[in-house]
Structure formats: C-alpha cells, structure tokens
Amino acid sequence: MTARPPHETLFTRIDDARDDLVALASDLIRIPTVNPPGDAYAACGELIGERLAKRGFAVEYLRAEGGIGDSDRYPRTNVVARIEGAAPGRCLHFNSHIDVVAPGAGWTVHPFAAEVRDGRIYGRGACDMKGGLAASIVAVEALLAAWPDFPGAIEISGTVDEETGGYAGVAWLAERGYFSPPRVDYVIIPEPLNKDCVCLGHRGVWWAEIEVQGRIAHGSMPFLGTSAIRGMGAFLDRLERDLYPALNQRRTAMPVIPDGARFSTLNLNSIHGGLDEVDDGFPSALVADSCRLVLDRRYLIEESEDEVRREILDLLEAVRAERPEFRYALRDLWSVPPVMTDADSDLVRALDRAIEAVLGRRARHVASPGTYDQKHVQRIGHLRDCVAYGPGILDLAHQPDEYVGIDDMVEAAKVMAAAAAELLSGGADGA
Numbered sequence: 410m411t412a413r414p415p416h417e418t419l420f421t422r423i424d425d426a427r428d429d430l431v432a433l434a435s436d437l438i439r440i441p442t443v444n445p446p447g448d449a450y451a452a453c454g455e456l457i458g459e460r461l462a463k464r465g466f467a468v469e470y471l472r473a474e475g476g477i478g479d480s481d482r483y484p485r486t487n488v489v490a491r492i493e494g495a496a497p498g499r500c501l502h503f504n505s506h507i508d509v510v511a512p513g514a515g516w517t518v519h520p521f522a523a524e525v526r527d528g529r530i531y532g533r534g535a536c537d538m539k540g541g542l543a544a545s546i547v548a549v550e551a552l553l554a555a556w557p558d559f560p561g562a563i564e565i566s567g568t569v570d571e572e573t574g575g576y577a578g579v580a581w582l583a584e585r586g587y588f589s590p591p592r593v594d595y596v597i598i599p600e601p602l603n604k605d606c607v608c609l610g611h612r613g614v615w616w617a618e619i620e621v622q623g624r625i626a627h628g629s630m631p632f633l634g635t636s637a638i639r640g641m642g643a644f645l646d647r648l649e650r651d652l653y654p655a656l657n658q659r660r661t662a663m664p665v666i667p668d669g670a671r672f673s674t675l676n677l678n679s680i681h682g683g684l685d686e687v688d689d690g691f692p693s694a695l696v697a698d699s700c701r702l703v704l705d706r707r708y709l710i711e712e713s714e715d716e717v718r719r720e721i722l723d724l725l726e727a728v729r730a731e732r733p734e735f736r737y738a739l740r741d742l743w744s745v746p747p748v749m750t751d752a753d754s755d756l757v758r759a760l761d762r763a764i765e766a767v768l769g770r771r772a773r774h775v776a777s778p779g780t781y782d783q784k785h786v787q788r789i790g791h792l793r794d795c796v797a798y799g800p801g802i803l804d805l806a807h808q809p810d811e812y813v814g815i816d817d818m819v820e821a822a823k824v825m826a827a828a829a830a831e832l833l834s835g836g837a838d839g840a
C-alpha cells in the first residue's frame with residue numbers, strides 16, 4: 410500500500426477537473442428532481458450511478474417501496490455506490506440529497522437550464538445541493554486516481570426527499586443499516602453551509618397544533634356562546650407577554666447561524682378560527698366554536714422536548730385559570746431532537762485541517778437553524794461522526810436565481826479530497 414498522496418497532487422487533479430465538475434453539476438441541475446412530488450429521481454440516480462460504476466464502484470439502486478411518498482408514478486429511488494480499498498480500514502460516506510424544491514416565481518434565468526455566467530452556475534438545486542454532490546464526486550475521483558490502493562472504503566449516495574423530511578431517503582436507508590458502523594464510520598453531507606464552515610448539527614423542532622374549543626351561538630347574541638377566537642386571543646397574548654421575552658433570553662452554546670437562530674424561537678405557522686362559509690361574500694352570524702393554531706418551536710440543545718411542551722401547557726393552564734370557560738386540546742405533530750457532533754472528533758478535525766490547507770484560514774464551526782438528514786444518521790443509524798460540509802451560501806437555497814460559485818465548488822472539492830485522504834489513512838500523521 411502506498412502512502413496517501415500529498416495535498417498538491419490532489420489539488421492539481423481537481424483543478425484539472427474544473428470543466429468536468431461544471432459539466433457534472435450542470436447535468437444534475439438539468440434533471441428537475443422537484444419535490445414534492447418527487448420527479449425524475451430515477452434519472453438523477455442513474456446519472457450518478459452510471460458515472461461511478463465506470464470508476465469501479467458497486468452501485469445499488471434502492472427504491473423505498475411502500476415508504477412515505479413512494480408510488481409507481483413517483484418512485485423513491487435512492488442510489489448508493491461503494492468502492493473497496495486495497496486493505497481493510499475506515500469507510501467514509503458522502504451523502505447528498507438529490508431532490509430540490511419547486512422553482513417558484515421571480516427567476517431571471519431558466520431554473521433548469523444550468524446557465525453558466527460570471528463564474529457561477531444558476532439553477533434550482535445549484536447550491537442546495539447539486540453543486541455539493543458534484544464536488545464530492547469529483548473529489549473522490551481525484552483521490553482514487555491519485556491513490557488507487559487506498560485503505561478502507563468510500564461510499565457516495567444520492568438520496569431522496571430531504572426537503573420533505575427524508576423518510577424515504579436517508580431514514581429508510583438508515584433503518585436498513587446503510588448509515589451504521591461497521592459499514593460506515595464517517596458521513597459528510599455536502600449541504601451548502603459555505604466552503605469554510607463545518608456544520609456540527611442543528612437545533613431541535615417541535616410542531617404542535619392547539620385547538621381552542623368554544624360554544625356556538627347566534628352572532629347577534631355572543632354572550633350566549635363562547636368564542637374560541639377570543640380564547641385563542643388570550644393565549645396569543647400570553648405568548649407575547651410571557652413566552653417571547655423568555656425565549657429571547659435563551660442563547661445556546663451551539664454555534665447556530667445566523668445569530669438570531671442562537672436563541673429559542675417560536676413561529677406561529679397558521680391560525681384558523683370560525684366558519685369560512687360565506688354566501689356571496691356574506692359571513693354567517695356565528696360565534697366561533699373552534700380556533701386552531703399550528704406552531705413551530707425550534708429548541709436548543711440545552712432544552713428538552715418535555716420542557717418545551719410543558720411550557721406551552723403551563724401557559725394554556727394560566728389562561729384557563731383566568732377564563733373558566735377556556736377549553737383546549739394539544740396535539741403533537743412532529744418533533745426532532747437537536748443533534749451535534751463533537752468538535753474534537755476525527756471527522757471534524759480532518760475537515761478543519763483540510764479547510765486550513767485549501768483556504769489558508771481557520772475553519773468556522775457552525776450549526777444549522779433547521780434540521781437536515783444528519784438527524785437520521787445519528788438517531789436511526791447511531792452514527793455520531795456525521796457533519797455537513799459543502800460549497801454554496803445557505804441563504805440562496807430555495808430562492809429565485811439560486812446559484813453556486815464554480816471556485817467555491819472547486820475549493821470545497823479540494824477540502825473533501827484532503828479530508829478524505831486523512832480520514833482513510835487514519836489520522837493527521839497516517840501512512
């Protein structure tokens with residue numbers, strides 16, 4: 410077995426592959442894998458699989474049959490490619506989601522033409538995250554060419570449905586052992602967190618629906634009923650007076666970006682009360698007997714889901730103490746606990762050193778305000794050594810005129826290749 414290649418060898422190969430990297434990212438963008446509904450997954454998976462098969466990877470196409478969202482019209486097909494090294498060792502896995510959100514309005518370029526202009530590739534998914542996927546493929550190809558008898562194993566996957574929770578994608582694969590030791594030791598998710606940042610994890614989420622229940626009556630005699638809308642109003646007032654000021658005081662030690670997301674947050678997603686039925690624009694004369702609120706509470710690693718839920722229940726009880734007729738029901742909709750990888754882990758340190766080698770500056774450690782597929786790797790796969798690292802600016806994700814910078818892709822590919830070489834060789838001083 411030969412020693413791992415020096416950085417310069419890898420970096421030269423990646424510079425030489427610049428046009429190929431642009432072509433690959435563009436080809437990926439041109440396949441409109443819009444989710445929902447989950448279009449063209451098979452075509453996108455095949456593009457990845459056929460390319461990697463030519464480089465010696467064993468390629469599996471794994472349809473999440475019976476999984477959430479899967480149908481013959483919209484099959485949830487994931488691709489997982491693996492190449493074994495010349496000797497036993499660690500396995501490094503690059504996981505990218507292949508789905509993109511709908512383009513929406515406001516584009517000045519065609520969202521699926523992958524137009525190249527001023528050093529950028531434009532298109533839906535350019536930054537989130539086909540640019541990162543292409544960078545990881547080119548990084549691994551450069552490493553394989555420079556180090557054909559590398560130890561360990563490398564995997565690259567293209568998975569579905571991250572934008573809708575990842576249940577037929579990473580979660581489905583994790584349930585089948587694809588993201589667990591001993592098969593895999595390290596996972597890098599090339600989400601667009603910026604080329605100088607290692608993303609260690611994300612905050613927690615708790616979604617719930619609260620229904621305030623009233624009593625219907627004629628609108629001309631509201632004193633005969635109980636307005637669910639007024640009851641909800643009293644609860645909203647409690648949120649404003651008691652909860653929001655408290656949340657603004659809670660700052661996490663996790664390096665969440667942007668800075669506003671270092672605090673606990675609460676979004677009121679939707680509110681709906683009373684009957685909508687209008688006859689020629691004329692409302693019914695009714696006291697509202699129901700008012701529903703959906704809330705999205707993002708919580709910190711220092712908080713627990715139980716505490717977060719209890720805090721809301723306490724406020725509802727406080728309203729009830731003031732208004733004897735106040736009745737409510739609370740329903741949990743969805744939750745994900747916070748996750749964070751240890752900043753001193755081999756994986757993070759390898760990326761830190763690679764970022765310094767490529768960019769000449771220290772890596773920043775960040776955490777994401779929202780969740781991504783790392784949750785499934787950690788919670789279902791029980792693999793803690795998972796981070797996000799990839800090119801592109803997070804703010805551009807899901808926006809019109811989304812783009813990825815070509816230099817950013819090239820530099821991120823160099824970071825990925827250098828980190829991969831270190832991780833496979835077993836450390837900074839490895840053979």
Ligand SMILES: [Zn+2]
Nearest residue numbers: 537538571600
């Ligand atoms: Zn993404």
